[in-house]
Amino acid sequence: MTYLLNLAFDNGIAVKIERVHSHTPSAANVKQKRIFINSNWYRPEGIIFQLAHELGHIFCKHGDLDVVYFSPSKRGIELEANRYAIKLLLPFYLDGKEPYYVNVDQFMDCFSIPTHLEKIVEQEIRKKIREI
Structure with missing residues (x-):
């Protein structure tokens, strides 16, 4: 988490962490480079993945939208x-x-990554291992 927060800070991205309703998703305002993280998420082990996901919106320059809410979409x-x-x-x-x-499953469990992303995880692990 510290690495991700430092990455945000180093790139001028503001991160607000707040305790709200347990099913309120995290969000990113891409244009303003701001991220909101719900520290009361009903699956707390998924908060790190959500922060990384929201950073992804900003680094991928999904600028067509002001606010993008966390969604583990396919x-x-x-x-x-x-x-x-x-x-x-x-x-x-x-x-x-x-x-x-x-172990793909262990990695996914560790960060509470949705199961429909398993093939993406496998691909990225293979790529990363080849680099090592």
Whole structure:
């Protein structure tokens, strides 16, 4: 989480973390480079993935929309933000692991990544392991 918050800060992205209703999704205002994170999310293990996802919207320049709410969607800009989030989080999971100890399900569980993103996770893990 600290790495992601520092990444936001270093890139002029404001992050507001607030405790609201447990089903209020996180959001990003792409044009203003602002992110809202709900610290009371009903699945707290997913908050880090949400922050990475919202950063993805900003870094992917999804500027057509002012505010984009967290959605683990399979299509369009949401899928692109999800892929970006996975790429941001993979180095932390892979750090110090031998390739044969890497487990897709374990990575997804760790960050509460929706199961429909499993193929994306597998692709990104393969790419990252080849780089190592």
